[in-house]
Amino acid sequence: MNGPAPRTASSATPTDQATGTTAEPATGEAARATAADVERLKSLHRSRPFGVWFADKGWRHLVGIAVTIFAVFPLLYVLSAALNSTGTLVGSNALFSKIDFGNFTALFNIPSRPFARWFLNTLVVGGITSAATVFLGAMAAYAFSRMRFTGRRVGLLSLLLLQMFPQLLAVVAIFLLLSGISEVIPALGLGSQLGLIMVYLGGALGVNTYLMYGFFNTVPQSLDEAAKIDGASHTQIFFGIIMRLVTPILAVVGLLTYIAISGEFVIASVVLTDPDSQTLAVGLYSFVAQQRSENWGVFAAGAVISALPVMALFLYLQRYIVSGLTAGSVKG
Numbered sequence: 232m233n234g235p236a237p238r239t240a241s242s243a244t245p246t247d248q249a250t251g252t253t254a255e256p257a258t259g260e261a262a263r264a265t266a267a268d269v270e271r272l273k274s275l276h277r278s279r280p281f282g283v284w285f286a287d288k289g290w291r292h293l294v295g296i297a298v299t300i301f302a303v304f305p306l307l308y309v310l311s312a313a314l315n316s317t318g319t320l321v322g323s324n325a326l327f328s329k330i331d332f333g334n335f336t337a338l339f340n341i342p343s344r345p346f347a348r349w350f351l352n353t354l355v356v357g358g359i360t361s362a363a364t365v366f367l368g369a370m371a372a373y374a375f376s377r378m379r380f381t382g383r384r385v386g387l388l389s390l391l392l393l394q395m396f397p398q399l400l401a402v403v404a405i406f407l408l409l410s411g412i413s414e415v416i417p418a419l420g421l422g423s424q425l426g427l428i429m430v431y432l433g434g435a436l437g438v439n440t441y442l443m444y445g446f447f448n449t450v451p452q453s454l455d456e457a458a459k460i461d462g463a464s465h466t467q468i469f470f471g472i473i474m475r476l477v478t479p480i481l482a483v484v485g486l487l488t489y490i491a492i493s494g495e496f497v498i499a500s501v502v503l504t505d506p507d508s509q510t511l512a513v514g515l516y517s518f519v520a521q522q523r524s525e526n527w528g529v530f531a532a533g534a535v536i537s538a539l540p541v542m543a544l545f546l547y548l549q550r551y552i553v554s555g556l557t558a559g560s561v562k563g
Contacts, residue, residue: 312531334532346533348507349514354540356424356510357492360431361485364439368484369477371436372443373469377455390441398434399497405430406501427502431492439484446480447473482551490541511537 281289311326316333338346374380375387406421409430413420420426450473458468474481496512503509511533518530 309531309534312528313535316528334528335536337526338529338532338536343506344514344517345507346511346514346536349509349511350536352424352508353493353511353537356428356431357489357540360428360435360492361488363428363432364435364488365481365485367432368436368439368443369474369481370469371440372447373465373473375440375444376447377452377465387441387444390437393437394441398430402497402501405498409502421502422504422508424503424508427499430498430502431495435488435491439488443477443480443484446477450476478551482548486544486548486552489544493537493541 307326313334314330316331375383409421409426418425419429454472455468458472494512499510500513503513515530515533518526
């Protein structure tokens with residue numbers, strides 16, 4: 232009644248007993264087969280004609296090289312014009328045919344065009360606007376992400392609708408509004424940097440708040456619940472936990488805001504009427520605005536110097552942008 236005895240390791244098939252050999256593990260055969268396949272693929276890759284390789288991967292390298300040249304050439308052209316004191320862009324067609332620092336010297340020696348003052352004004356306006364945008368946008372994004380209140384959905388939809396209308400459309404309204412404010416509060420009216428900062432904040436908070444709102448939603452709410460059990464308030468959770476975990480998006484918003492402010496021209500030219508209070512974008516335009524007194528070399532030198540703070544800020548914030556600080560914040 233008993234079934235057949237199980238086959239043990241010592242038992243062998245008649246074929247094994249006749250040959251007197253043992254079967255090799257399957258893993259060894261698979262490893263040898265895989266190695267053979269790899270060698271076969273390598274030999275095929277080495278023997279592929281150029282046309283086959285180009286159709287498969289080569290065209291990607293060609294596109295990458297073309298895009299790189301397209302992006303780098305304008306930068307090299309502007310740098311070449313800045314280092315050529317001939318004063319025209321036509322004379323800079325031969326890149327780096329003449330190298331001197333005459334344009335940079337002239338840039339700081341024109342009393343009617345205080346470049347150093349413009350540079351400082353840009354740092355002040357851009358720095359204050361970026362910091363205020365990050366702080367106020369983070370608080371609004373935290374409220375939309377963590378709290379449930381009446382009008383929350385309407386507020387989010389309003390932020391989306393506001394992005395459909397660029398701030399440029401409101402230039403006339405901004406001018407009339409600041410002109411009326413100048414009669415009551417001159418510090419916030421036309422010609423004041425504080426008024427320009429307020430205008431920039433009104434236009435930047437919408438898109439940045441919605442951008443940070445999406446990132447705040449990726450932070451697990453279990454962190455908030457654990458902190459509330461320990462007696463933490465919303466203020467303590469916001470500054471002690473959330474702000475540290477969302478550093479990448481804060482760095483991105485701050486960087487993008489500063490880049491936009493440093494290159495903004497239309498609104499700044501309308502609000503800032505005094506040459507001593509103007510920013511770089513408005514001030515540098517005066518070098519090429521007049522038809523008979525264009526000086527593209529000095530303009531290019533100013534553009535090169537104005538790009539240095541943006542480069543420094545990007546290099547400083549790069550480690551925050553590429554790092555995922557929320558990884559591993561909650562253990563299962």
